[in-house]
Amino acid sequence: MPARSLGRVTEDGPIPAGPFADWLAGIEQALDGGTGSDVPCGPCTACCSSSQFVHIAPDETDALAHIPAALLFPAPMLPRGHVVLGYDEHGCCPMLADGACSIYEHRPRTCRTYDCRIFTAAGVEVDGAEQPGVARRVRRWRFDHPGPADQAAHDAVRSAARFALEHADELPPDARPANPVQRAVLAIRIHRAFSEPGGGPDPEAVRVELVRRWR
Ligand code: SF4
C-alpha cells in the first residue's frame, strides 16, 4: 500500500515496476515476514479505497495503538485478538485522510506487505468491477527483464499462476487459492517448481515446493 515517497507518474501510461528478479526476491522476503514492500505508489491510494478489510494480528501493538478501537472488529475465523479494520461507505479505509495514510509509520503489516505488482507479475486479473482502481494500476506496471534470469523467473511465476488456476483440485485443500490474491501469492511460493526448462506443471514438484516454502 502507498509508499510515502511519491514518484512522478502520468495519468494512464505504463509505470516501471523494476527488474523482475530483484522484485521477486523482495516479495518473497515480504511474504516470509522479513520486510515490508517498497512499492512506488506515487499518488495512488487505490488499495486503501477499494472496500478491503485490513487484518491486524495481536502482535501488531504499534498499529493497534494508533487505530481507534471503535474501528476494529474481531477477525472472522481467526483466534481471539486478531482484528480487522473496515472501510467507510465509500470503500475507504478510515485511516486514509487527505489522500494519504494518516498512520503511515504505524500502518498494519497487511498494508506494509501489500504490493499490487504481484498481480501483474503472475498475470492474474483483478476484478475490475470490485476494485477498479487496483485493476487499472495492475494493468500499468511494466517489469524489466535485464537478464535471462529475470525472464526465466517471470515465465516460472506465470506458469505457476496458470497451474494454480487449472489444477487447483490437485493441490492440498488448505493450499487451494480461493481468490486472485491467494492465486498470485501461491504462484510466487511455488514458482521454483516451474523453473526447469520444459519442467512443470508437475503436481509432485509443486507439493515439494509448498512444503519447502510454506509449511
Ligand atoms: S494499488 Fe498498488 S500502487 Fe496503488 S496504492 Fe495500492 S499498492 Fe500502491
Ligand code: SF4
Ligand atoms: S491503514 Fe493506511 S495504508 Fe492501510 S489501508 Fe488504511 S490508509 Fe491504507
